[in-house]
Amino acid sequence: MASNENELIIEEECVDWTVPLAFMKKRHTESIEGANSITQTWRMKERMKTVSVALVLCLNVGVDPPDIVKTQPCARLECWIDPLSMSPQKALETIGANLQKQYERWQPRARYKQSLDPTAEEVKKLCTSLRRNAKEERVLFHYNGHGVPKPTSNGEIWVFNKTYTQYIPLSVYDLQTWMGAPSIYVYDCSNAGIVVDSFKQFAEQHEREYEQMVAQNRNPVPPPSFKNCIQLAACADNQILPMNPDLPADIFTSCLTTPIKIALRWFVMQNTSKLVPKISMDLIDKIPGQLNDRRTMLGELNWIFTAITDTIAWNTLPRDLFQKLFRQDLLVASLFRNFLLAERIMRSYDCTPVSSPKLPPTYQHPMWQAWDLALDLCLSQLPAILESEDQFVHSPFFEEQLTAFQVWLNLGSELRNPPEQLPIVLQVLLSQVHRLRALELLGRFLDLGPWAVNLALSVGIFPYVLKLLQSSARELRPLLVFIWAKILAVDSTCQADLVRDNGHKYFLSVLQDPCIQGEHRTLAAFVLACIVHNHPLGQEAAMQGSLVSICLEQLGDSNPLLRQWLAVCLGRLWTNFEKARWCGVRDIAHEKLYTLLQDSVPEVRASAVYALGTFISSVTERSEHANNIDHSIAMTLINTVSNDMSPLVRKELIVALQWMVLLFENSFLSVALQEEGTRSRDSLGSQVLMLPGEASMSPMMGMRRIASRDRLKMLAPGTLISVDGSVAPAAMAASDILHSNVDRIKRVSSSSSICSLGHSTLSSLPALAYGSIYMKLWHGLTAMDTDPHPGVSHMSHTVTNYIRDQVKDATGAKDLGEAKLSSSLSLPPSPSSRPLFLAGESPPTTGSNMELHRLTTSRSAHITSRTRKMVPNTISEESDETAGTRKPLVSTQFVEWSCKYFAQSVMKNQNGSDSESNLHCEREWRYFWNRHVRVDSKEEQRKMTTGRLEHQIFNSRSPSPPSVILFHPYDPHFAVACKDSFGIWDWYSGTKMSYCSNRASKGSRITSLEFVNGHDMSLLLVASDDGSVRLWNNYSLVMGKEPLLVTAWQALSDVQHLGRSANGSGLLMSWEQNAQQLVVTGDARIIRIWDAESELKVVDIPTGADNCVTSISTDLSESNLLVAGCGDGSIRLFDRRLPPHEARIMTWREHASWVVGVHLRFPTTGARRVISGCVGGDVRFFDIRRNASVSTCQTAQGMTAMAVHKEADAFACGSINQFISAYNMEGNLINTIKYHEGFMGPRIGPVRCLAFHPHRVCLAAGSIDNSISVYSIDPKR
Incomplete structure (x- = not known):
């Protein structure tokens, strides 16, 4: 028995470490901003x-x-x-x-x-x-x-x-x-x-x-x-x-110009340093080798001397002085290195060499001891080499210094002094023997952060690693691409040096080499993305190197980071570089990128949208071919990612679509004018006169009925709309076109802006069919004006207001506008008097639309940088201003933020969390507390067999009637929803911790709450009846910090209008922590499952019911089952593993009224059970294997709330008749709560919501009278 308890305790200790965390990626926890640029100091x-x-x-x-x-x-x-x-x-x-x-x-x-x-x-x-x-x-x-x-x-x-x-x-x-x-x-x-x-x-x-x-x-x-x-x-x-006769008279000149020779002589003369006694002055002159050959003894000594003097200078001098004296001029650098030796030697003879600028004393630097050791080891071999021609043994100096550097790396940080050996590592790069190890250690050092990169650049690493790109050694490729990625992540100006020395070819070869690992090809893609960024020469060189085809071939790679940077690389290549775009067109690059729009990683999807956006904006010469491609891309984007769960992707969508607005401005102005005209007609109480045989439908009236971008509807395919908004059948329109004077119609590119046309042609704008591309794009953009995420909605407003403001300015003078509107509405439109144009057709350029004259006048001052010209005769002649010359209306720093990944420590991220970090210690303590709560709760659950759930341990009042209440699984607080706000109360201390607005749309109400990562750093998921979901961090205002919106999206776009009333169920949620999935439903005919890891919609499961879903319970991590209670009283069981239309495996129709609560319960023995209760008061127990309930419990009529404990043998029902009843799982009444505790305690109000604690036997209740209470089996709680 004791062993079983110990096993249980061990299992309880480990369980939290295995539970995955959701919404904790960097895109959720940090601002999407680029790194702060560091002033470049290393480059002379x-x-x-x-x-x-x-x-x-x-x-x-x-x-x-x-x-x-x-x-x-x-x-x-x-x-x-x-x-x-x-x-x-x-x-x-x-x-x-x-x-x-x-x-x-x-x-x-x-x-x-x-x-x-x-x-x-x-x-x-x-x-x-x-x-x-x-x-x-x-x-x-x-x-x-x-x-x-x-x-x-x-x-x-x-x-x-x-x-x-x-x-x-x-x-x-x-x-x-x-x-x-x-x-x-x-x-x-x-x-x-x-x-x-x-x-x-x-x-x-x-x-x-x-x-x-x-x-x-x-x-x-x-x-x-x-x-x-x-x-x-x-x-x-x-x-x-x-005047020592053993020294030269020009000892200073000797030190400056022949340092090795004088250093050897002086070393032999020093008795204190003389470990090798039989070395004479004559032997010194016989040291074999050449000074410039590092493979010889003399050359190696010179190499070591250079490394040591460089190291002494770098560790002693201020950075700017080091740069000036040791990196600006080769002769000056050599003289000053040798000057350090002169100081050491001449000070021993009471001479103090002087320099200007003055240097700090270096003659006692510890590195001189390493020089003495190198001389000792060299001279100790000399007699044997000269006598028997033995092979000379290379000095261990560089190996030892690399080891010292490695020791520093194992313990180093930004807070410590920089490693002394960094200049020596630079020298080692010259040696093929030690190069591989040196590059590996250098990469580890650069991975410590931007400060390390700047140190390495200041010491002079750049020309060395630039020259190494000429090496063909395959083993160096992973190391070199890593080092260059680190350099370019901190200092992108190195792109010019790479292109000038043809270094880009090295990374092109790495990227297209299938034998190289994905992470190294990712680094190569990042380097190439930096090379082509705002660098025309780099773009040209990369395009000539077939970068487009190389990237497109690997878009299906399994490495998500590689897919992301391939897309970014293409996007940067296309930016303001039309030749690369047409190169992409030949390879149908845009269609190949479409596959990434549904990628399982949000950053990849955002990168694909970014690339397609720059693809659109890169055209400088508009043509019908270019326009058709851009139309296709825009429609694919709006249809694929406008409902993406990640705001990262939706922001990039708006940035991409803005170019359509800027390029095809006339067409969007037409749509906005029609919208404005419809508003004017509505305000006048007018009705649009229809032609015979057509239903009465105005495009703008239809727009106002559309609740979201998921439910946009088109008119019949043949329907046409004229400038004034009236509708005509396609046959009559076609006849109208045929009989009109074709000669007076001039074709104008849809990219023309109004003010670029001459005044003589500014009488009308294109008349667009309701189902046209521009209408759909406009509807998609305006739908994003109400996006749940404020960043997305603000960007969308910026784009749409750019058009609306121009229309508003043009329609400001109402006298002429109203007169024209009145005359146009007095009679049915005549087919022979007004030509109509299908979507995609060119607009007319004649007419008498006074509003457009005003629009022209107002915009002439609005945008003064454009040139005016008469309309050309064909589209191909059109040469209006293009997106490449315009400033964007909105932008993001997504790509710059993505670059920060390479500037930060990549190796540390791969190695996982630091077990000694504060975060790890906090998590360890939190998991220990969680185990304590679970173990403690087991005792409470055992008491439930004989106890009563009636001890009121908390009572307070909320600002308005609570609609939802939810316990935190481990911390002593619960969340309460009241209209569009949520509050947090500490039920242990009895205090209100916070009360915040959900910031949803006006008139919406919160209908569901869930805690995400309840075992760790918790987030609060809030659902509103407008279909939106918002995830809040710091919801309890810890340490006075404001709540932080982590993410927000439209979980259900087609929530029925009934949900916005008090009678609807709104939006319901069920969060599955282990499966990392969110199930949403409510006033809809579907159950939608979202995946938190990929931030994608997984599936839509039809409920098969004509009524809304009123309650839902899920178990996706183990059984893949979910059960829904509906407004018609039916209980529907679904199996997630089956296809959506076959997922419903059971329907029970035993309730006669609205289902208040349903719960999927998994007892330790026996089959899984479903417990449900309805407004009529009957509670039914179902075995999921049977077609009918196995037992029934009748409670009082007027049930308004129901809660089932996940583990304890209890459920509770709240009534409109002001009482709460607690029952066991056999349906036996445990106790009833009617009054608040205390002397002459008042009657509780009509119950509106109930919730059990996930572990403890505690019940929270909210009443219509704004009262919130917590009841426990244990009065000490």
Whole structure:
């Protein structure tokens, strides 16, 4: 026994985790808006390169400057050459040549000019020449002053006179003037820091002088911006260069131009870092390999050095400074990477290199230890390699750094510091050995969000991943499309780079490769959609790459996200690009997209509507062929998705149909004018005179009878309507046309706008048959004006009011209009005096309609951007303004919102919910509470066999008589419907939590309530008798937040008019949480089932009854049965698994009056039973296997409400005679409630609604006197 109870408890604990959640997708929980655009900071505003280099060497070999006393021995090497080993002149020339070679390694394409031991005039000539040739590019000035005195405090460096007998000072002010900007200066001399300070002072002096000249109105040429010049100095002011004989004399230049060589020498000289003792200076020069070959030992060291210095800079410098110094100019980036090494080495000799802009200290950065380790591991192999030619073992540096990056990814977040290894990952992309792993880790990093993408772009990832698109390696394809999807989701401007480098071809090949998984083809489709978005070159390139046919071939793919983005990709390709549209026409693309209009995923349906909308709007030259295609698309859209359950789809429908209104404006104006004319006739009390043999029918009268877009009716196919709205038989109309003067009829494209025509032709608009395409589209749009979702109705109003406002302006002056209307209604219309036109025919352009003259006048000021022209003779000549040049009336951000999916973490979404998140913990606690309620309720249900349901534990009053009452399954509150409002009361504390309007149509009333996701974060489903359903979140105003509309739709479009009265049942609902389906019925002849997952209508089951359905009970998740009680007293049982017209499997006709309640009950033993009660007071029990009731219970006459407990042995009946009776399932009376509790408790009012708690034995009752009460078997409740 104990084991059974434990099993029950375990089962109770697990049950909630297996129950699916409805209406919790992102389209329900967040606003349909695009991501906030992040200001692009990674892309350099201007690329720059150093095109000219001035190498100025003041060595005066053999003569030491007078102000420095050198030690003996001292540092002598200049550019790794001992100047004393050869003649002074040859040494000078050799050093100059070597210096040029050292620079050429970093910038081989620059123009180099040497100036050896120059005079001031030679320096001037050199600098001005290089600046003149460089134009706006950067010039480098390298100054070696080892053979001249130190720079002076006045800002002067030294050169020579022509005879080399004197040192001549050269002012930095003059040097600035000759060099101009942008420039970079390298000072390799003692006391170099003072030059940097003087440079800044002189730059300010230049600016002051310019300002003075401007003040004197001398209009000088603005000076270059010297403050942006870059300076690198070997040491600070008052410092002299190291004289250690083991070091080169130009150690600063060596660090800047030959960093690996000097780094190795310095490393060997450091005893503290020397782990390999037998390495000499001579061995260092024998390290095998080439610096530019990463596969060799020397090349790998250089590669590691580049990665480390890049990493130090990226982790130390501000982002904008890093971009300027390390990403703008290749030579500048190399010099600054090497400058970091110079700082480390020279600080060990009490020299502090100086830069402008100033860099933070980096000589103690932890990454230098990784560099030392790499050198140790390299040098430890060197003796063996040189002696026995052993194969060199590659450094584990990059593998270890990738591992460190992976560790960060496992624990990283936006709140932590960025990973230090990001620049190293960039370098690893160059290696085929580590590339796959690096791309995988990089993809994981980018998946963390837009902030990660921006970091990767700022570090310089873009050119690397762009170049990798040239790779043919198939294993890289999934990783590269993922990375590019992440980049484009954050920064769509990269589209231009892709098209320029033919990168789009890579994604076209991925998209059409059937061997690649659907999710990766989805990423490729998204990338291509970004490439063609508002980018004509991208559209042209994609179309040439057969993007249309590639997308169309895969529309039937099983991956819904791929289907969605294929449609979006096509839609963006067609936008304002007519060539692609006609390419689609040849492939009947629009018809192939029709299949997606009934897709099981709302986002796919919305994407298909979006694509068809841009298909319509893309035509710039209207033709009869184009018009016919657009008509077909529009009618397919209005017939297929106007009743879609998802507002996402319906909004896209309005956006698509607006183009029909804008393109065929005249035709819609005609429909609106007829509508307005009919209203005028109705207001005058006039009757439309009919021709013999025709029924009296006005199109606008018919429109007013139409309750919704489901019930639009057409006139007989041959019926025609003239401009004034009267009706004529088709035969007479045809005769009229034949006998009219055809020559005076000019054909006008339906896309013509009125004000684009000349005044001489503006006497009439097309007369449209009631069943015409424009009439149907107009009816569909106006029906959406009353859509239950406010966003949809607002958009629809915007479109329809665009037409109505013009008509209203035109019909404002009533004097002429009424006179014309009176004359037109005085006599029957003459067939021979007014030509009639079938739908699709061209309208006449002559007549005397004064209202249209006023319309023309009013619209001439309304839209001034259009050009006027006379009507062409044929449709093909028509060249009116098109949709592509017009601004849309309405728009959505559905596609932009869809793009956010790729900007957010995709991997996290795939891995499911985070078990440590707050949401998961809240859910865990909530499910524990639910289990407690269920277990606790079992005890109450056992008491029901001997207890009485009479203890009033709650009593309050509602603002108006309650019509529906519903317990929440777990929380201690219930919902009450009163007219068009609903309230929430806490029956445990006795307080009213909220009272809100349902915001349905005027005069409607709430007729049904359901809790959705009652076991979790609950939503309240509210049904009104106008056929609409609204789903509310935060219905109880938790934490002061207003109720939020999750979704709304027209659940039943053909609710009978009787339902809007107090005598109708309105709209009834039954929500199936496990099946994720909503069953609706009521004042209709059908039972409709909606699927919440797909947001589609599943089936319409005919009730077979002539009366309304008054009560319904369902069990779709297990038995697929549903039972309905009807107004004629019949009980009808349906099996969902059968075809709709065969679904009714049983009908019981034992009740003689309106069925108040019916319940499908599943006892633990025995067959399923149906319990029903009617107004007459009889309650019947049916075995679903039998044709007649198995037992009957007679209650009092005048039953108004009935409730059956789902689990306990009890049901209750409420009466108009002011009492409630509780019975057990055998029909035995348990107790009767007539009075409220308390001293001299008053009599309860006539009962209007009853409801049992789904688990607890609690009964809620609402009375006509506005009283709401809760009764329990347990007085302690």
